[in-house]
Amino acid sequence: MKRKITLKQIAKELDVSISTVSKALSNSKEISEDTTQKIQAFAKLYNYRPNNIALSLKNRKTKTIGILIPEIVHHFFSTVIRGIELVANNRGYNVIVGLSNESFTKEIINMEMLANGSIDGFILSISKETLLKQDYHHFHATINQGMPIVLFDRVVNEVKCDKVVVDDFKGSVKAVNKLISTGCKNIALITTMDYVSVGRLRTQGYLEALQEHKMHADSNLILKIDDSLDVEDQLDNLENEVENFFKVNKKIDGVFAVNELYAVTAMKVVRKLGLHIPNDVQVIGFTDGVLSKHARPSLTTVSQHGQKIGEKAADLLIDRLERDELEEADYIEESDRNEHFKTVVIETALIERDSTK
Amino acid sequence: MKRKITLKQIAKELDVSISTVSKALSNSKEISEDTTQKIQAFAKLYNYRPNNIALSLKNRKTKTIGILIPEIVHHFFSTVIRGIELVANNRGYNVIVGLSNESFTKEIINMEMLANGSIDGFILSISKETLLKQDYHHFHATINQGMPIVLFDRVVNEVKCDKVVVDDFKGSVKAVNKLISTGCKNIALITTMDYVSVGRLRTQGYLEALQEHKMHADSNLILKIDDSLDVEDQLDNLENEVENFFKVNKKIDGVFAVNELYAVTAMKVVRKLGLHIPNDVQVIGFTDGVLSKHARPSLTTVSQHGQKIGEKAADLLIDRLERDELEEADYIEESDRNEHFKTVVIETALIERDSTK
Numbered sequence: 001m002k003r004k005i006t007l008k009q010i011a012k013e014l015d016v017s018i019s020t021v022s023k024a025l026s027n028s029k030e031i032s033e034d035t036t037q038k039i040q041a042f043a044k045l046y047n048y049r050p051n052n053i054a055l056s057l058k059n060r061k062t063k064t065i066g067i068l069i070p071e072i073v074h075h076f077f078s079t080v081i082r083g084i085e086l087v088a089n090n091r092g093y094n095v096i097v098g099l100s101n102e103s104f105t106k107e108i109i110n111m112e113m114l115a116n117g118s119i120d121g122f123i124l125s126i127s128k129e130t131l132l133k134q135d136y137h138h139f140h141a142t143i144n145q146g147m148p149i150v151l152f153d154r155v156v157n158e159v160k161c162d163k164v165v166v167d168d169f170k171g172s173v174k175a176v177n178k179l180i181s182t183g184c185k186n187i188a189l190i191t192t193m194d195y196v197s198v199g200r201l202r203t204q205g206y207l208e209a210l211q212e213h214k215m216h217a218d219s220n221l222i223l224k225i226d227d228s229l230d231v232e233d234q235l236d237n238l239e240n241e242v243e244n245f246f247k248v249n250k251k252i253d254g255v256f257a258v259n260e261l262y263a264v265t266a267m268k269v270v271r272k273l274g275l276h277i278p279n280d281v282q283v284i285g286f287t288d289g290v291l292s293k294h295a296r297p298s299l300t301t302v303s304q305h306g307q308k309i310g311e312k313a314a315d316l317l318i319d320r321l322e323r324d325e326l327e328e329a330d331y332i333e334e335s336d337r338n339e340h341f342k343t344v345v346i347e348t349a350l351i352e353r354d355s356t357k
Numbered sequence: 358m359k360r361k362i363t364l365k366q367i368a369k370e371l372d373v374s375i376s377t378v379s380k381a382l383s384n385s386k387e388i389s390e391d392t393t394q395k396i397q398a399f400a401k402l403y404n405y406r407p408n409n410i411a412l413s414l415k416n417r418k419t420k421t422i423g424i425l426i427p428e429i430v431h432h433f434f435s436t437v438i439r440g441i442e443l444v445a446n447n448r449g450y451n452v453i454v455g456l457s458n459e460s461f462t463k464e465i466i467n468m469e470m471l472a473n474g475s476i477d478g479f480i481l482s483i484s485k486e487t488l489l490k491q492d493y494h495h496f497h498a499t500i501n502q503g504m505p506i507v508l509f510d511r512v513v514n515e516v517k518c519d520k521v522v523v524d525d526f527k528g529s530v531k532a533v534n535k536l537i538s539t540g541c542k543n544i545a546l547i548t549t550m551d552y553v554s555v556g557r558l559r560t561q562g563y564l565e566a567l568q569e570h571k572m573h574a575d576s577n578l579i580l581k582i583d584d585s586l587d588v589e590d591q592l593d594n595l596e597n598e599v600e601n602f603f604k605v606n607k608k609i610d611g612v613f614a615v616n617e618l619y620a621v622t623a624m625k626v627v628r629k630l631g632l633h634i635p636n637d638v639q640v641i642g643f644t645d646g647v648l649s650k651h652a653r654p655s656l657t658t659v660s661q662h663g664q665k666i667g668e669k670a671a672d673l674l675i676d677r678l679e680r681d682e683l684e685e686a687d688y689i690e691e692s693d694r695n696e697h698f699k700t701v702v703i704e705t706a707l708i709e710r711d712s713t714k
Binding site for chain 1: 419421429430431432435436438439442446451452453454455456458463466467470471475621625647648651652653
């Protein structure tokens, strides 16, 4: 067996980026004709087959689903994987997990590796760097080659495929409504930078709820955390940042945080400043993880139902794989079968605990 | 390309278990000659190659490490993966994760899938069911075919390979010594069933510390939790079980729990019974995860350094892979290169927080 060359090796040999190679091989217009020709010629010489996904699909089913997630130390993603596994095992499929570590290049490398005959389709959540770059050519290429993708949680309109999302917008409206209805007048939002779609939607939900109640949205009460830092650096900075935020905004009587860690950190800071939860400040977090249940006071949260998201995503992918199989047998046109992508919205639930009145 | 048959398909076709097929193909003496011949003939007919691991190894390096863990929703395993990734990425390797879900059969299926040309070697922690069965033929077969394995955390003497373990025994001695030195007279142990090696070692450490201090080990003060149940069932039962345990053992003034969840649950029950932590009851947990830091009172723990375990395991595996490569080039005998396996012990640290005096 001749050694198969990888995108990474082509990139190294020609001294270009992995993403340039990946784009050139999928005939992206972003890459100059010269470069595209050079890369394609080189790939051909070394027997690189950008279409071997489709080839392998025609000839065998692996009965394996590839999951690609941005981060492993993350309770939400873990519960999604549990849901995927549950359905996959029931329906006779195995799963395998790749990690992008929030990196665009690692996302491409992992997709190439998994797509190379190991799996039948992908369930994935997009890395932050990819969202920041807004470069989705590797998803398009994979789908065009006949391998289905189901996106979950972090999804984009530009990629045409089945999707499973939580209702981030409505979930946030629910949370902020709860704070308003229990008397909060100055509600702070602790969120991420806007390029992460879920952070953006949750921010919009916060603003919507305020507007519905004719409350003024004070931009000073919105703290945007730069979570592109290393996890360890983040933890050190986070508490300081939140503490400074509370010190300059003494009137805060309610906090909505877009994730559990931000919410628990806010509770810690509030206590440190000698204030009582929920009497002086009420706190709600998005994401119902293990921290929320065991925190003291226990944290009121918007539950995302990670396991349900995983179950639904697995069902969508396997349905499509098995429909494709049927339809291949019946010689149905490609153009027919790739239509009608579904976006399933999983409703959130407000789980009331002791951090709110 | 002809469709490759899998162990699962052979098993189904011949109406035997996957483990029987796997054993027959590696010439295990546990399987009758008749059955072995039948399975091998069938495998040959369908072009199943039990030795294709070795074949693919000779011909190409994937620069990918396969990680196989029992469970994904588990902070310890997540941090180990983070450590493996860190070193792997620095040394030019990618990682891919398979999950056994504590199942013997899934462990075999995942190993087959990953070993089939996707990876260069394994880093893995053994599933509970495999430990219970004490059946390690699939590890032996993989190693014999030239694919190295590094075991971590849940390891067994029977498998000859590099290993990374935490010092479970000494870590427990440290924890129980701390409880004794701060005045505890009736120290409870909350642990798992004995067949999980780490649970057994931690129990031994508890007994050793008591003996060193000439304290009587009261078997009524040892609660063994059956964690072979589903995770969800466990959580429901756990609190009840721990509460009953405390109710019949009112003299308990110290608790050592072999994991974080048991420790946090014990704290919850202690508070519920109107006792003060640490004045009435002190609590120490094994495993320093996110719960321990954020619990109130924060939990004193034995830190396992999951990330360090992962880093060390990755270094051991990549060292061996790259040594093998060198030695293959020099035609060194197989028997020479497979000797000298290392077992690296990662020291634990006692992290003192507010649940102890």
